[in-house]
Amino acid sequence: MEPNQGLIREGDINSGSLREQWLAGLDSQSIKSLKEDEAVFMRQSMSTPCLQSIVRADGCYLFDKNAKAYLDFHGNSLHQVGYRNPYVLEAVVEQLGALPFIPRRYTADIAVQAAKALIEKTTSKDFKVLFTPSGTAAVGLALKIARKVTGKHKVISLWEAFHGASLDCISVGGEYVFNKELGPLLPGCIKGIPYNAYRNLLNSSSPERVADFCLDYLEYIFHNEGDIGAVLLEPIRATDTHVPPRSYFQRLQQMCARYQALLIFDEIPTALGRSGEFYVHQNFAVEPDVLVLGKGLGGGVVPQAAILVKTRYDRCSDVSLGHYTHEKPAAGCAAICAAIRYINEYQLLENCRRQGVFAKQAAASLFERYACIGDVRIWGLMISFELVKDRATKERDTVLAEKILYYSLEKGLSFKLSAGNCITWHPPLIVTEAQLASAFQIFEDAINACRC
Incomplete structure (x- = not known):
């Protein structure tokens, strides 16, 4: 072999x-x-x-x-x-006919409406928004914000995870097929053990015991590595649906607060209702510091992603975080609003x-x-x-x-x-x-x- x-x-x-x-x-x-x-x-x-x-x-x-x-x-x-969702198609076509592009340094009602719609779906309503053209770009933006607001460049992510295919995202990803033979990756990326109550190093089927084991190792990293600025993970792993117990998230959030690291949830493939709640973390009575969205955000029509950041971390006005051509995307924002409206109206x-x-x-x-x-x-x-x-x-x-x-x-x-x-x-x-x-x-x- x-x-x-x-x-x-x-x-x-x-x-x-x-x-x-x-x-x-x-x-x-x-x-x-x-x-x-x-x-x-x-x-x-x-x-x-x-x-x-x-x-x-x-x-x-x-x-x-x-x-x-x-x-x-x-x-x-x-x-x-x-x-071909009719709400999304109609909204996008109408937007393209009225205002197809919003140049940087300008805003428009549709952009504000889309940001408000995403914030309104959160539990605390205490977030601010940035749009990006892809989920990969959104993950990269979340990592930049963590560095800027904490002053620390190291991030803990998990083995087996996927967060995108750009160089920064494969650095925090945990799958060999994405970084094979690509040489040195982003420094400061440290891997923890993913929750898996079916296959794990303990040979245990106890969700609580496996969760404690994973978090004990995470805390060991925090204690010995130092300078950790963020923890990045999918609350529910999209590709094989491993679901940690609620206690896992409670302790994880407390740990991040104790070590002054941002908790970043990547819900790119799983948000917008796929878990039965609009945002996945709402199943576990926690709220991240940064929430990353993508994929279905554009209603299956427009490539669209976003990050939601707790309001208290709006401290980056002196750096161009996401200086994208489509910083406030007109068609994408119309698709966001239409998709959310459809989810609501059709329950x-x-x-x-x-x-x-x-x-x-x-x-x-x-x-x-x-x-x-x-x-x-x-x-x-x-x-x-x-x-x-x-x-x-x-x-x-x-x-x-x-x-x-x-x-x-x-x-x-x-x-x-x-x-x-x-x-x-x-x-x-x-x-x-x-x-x-x-x-x-x-x-x-x-x-x-x-x-x-």
């Missing part, structure tokens, strides 16, 4: 034999489109070669050139309000919780009947199934997971593979019980067809 070949991978393998078989089975028109794509785009892990060429995205579905529909439980985690948080209950019941039934499902983790509409060869040893079954992916795609269900063996579903918040039931049926059929 080559060095690092056995490392846990973040997503599915795009260059294996199953991908080759999938591509070989496509029609000539689709193959032509994929070859044209490969001719003009650089190749990169987990993105190429592409699966298929699509022509339409609507609601919960993608459609290819043959009009085949794929129930999309992947969506890059940005389709909370569904594809998507309530639907998320309701469908989450259905998903838990359906998943529990599968868990009882199929030993290849080692663990099920569901919170709202963040759903992960961890596939194993043996429940006692917990050996990852990456082969089965990949087979199930391609079987499901053939049957019209798209989702993400995480850590090689975790089937991860992020349905839109508009998903119906019938659509979820269909996905569970495809999943069960895939298990029966692919086990050997």
Whole structure:
């Protein structure tokens, strides 16, 4: 085995034999489109070669050139309000016709409305906002603010985490596929142990014991390293849905306050209702110093991200923190306002919780009947199934997971593979019980067809 070949991978393998078989089975028109794509785009892990060429995205579905529909439980985690959401499209088109661009040094009502809408959804209403063109840029901006207001450059993040693909973000990220052979990274980035009550160094299934272990190590870093300016993490890990107990967040917040470090929550893939609350941390009765948002913030139409910073840290007026061309993005702000309005009017948080209950019941039934499902983790509409060869040893079954992916795609269900063996579903918040039931049926059929 080559060095690092056995490392846990973040997503599915795009260059294996199953991908080759999938591509070989496509029609000539689709193959032509994929070859044209490969001719003009650089190749990169987990993105190429592409699966298929699509022509339409609507609601919960993608459609290819043959009009085949794929129930999309992947969506890059940005389709909370569904594809081609009418509220978002209408708002963006109207904004483009009235005021398409707001030059730096100017403001407009739509920008103020969008910032207020995000602040209004917080618990304390005690935040200020900056917009950025991407989630990666927002994470970088959060790190800069932490340095500026604390005077300390060191940051603790977690192994296995993903916070973006720029050089600063892979420095705080914890996945090898993003920093492989890229040389020295940002100094002062220190890794802690991620919460995982299924796989951990203690071999424990006790959420409280695992949480204490992770935080004990974090405190050890604080005590021995010194000069820590921030702790950065996802409250719920998006790709494999590990959910720490509430006590974890209470103690973490107290620790950051004691060592005068900012607590930064990256909710880029998980906010806007996917957890059943508008912001994920609201499930745990804590509030971060800095909140990072992205993906679904643009309503699945406009690339849009933001950071929310506690008002008391508005101390950076002497430095250009996020001197972006689209510092107050007109179309993005219109999309934010429309997406939030749609979530409110169509009660998507309530639907998320309701469908989450259905998903838990359906998943529990599968868990009882199929030993290849080692663990099920569901919170709202963040759903992960961890596939194993043996429940006692917990050996990852990456082969089965990949087979199930391609079987499901053939049957019209798209989702993400995480850590090689975790089937991860992020349905839109508009998903119906019938659509979820269909996905569970495809999943069960895939298990029966692919086990050997």
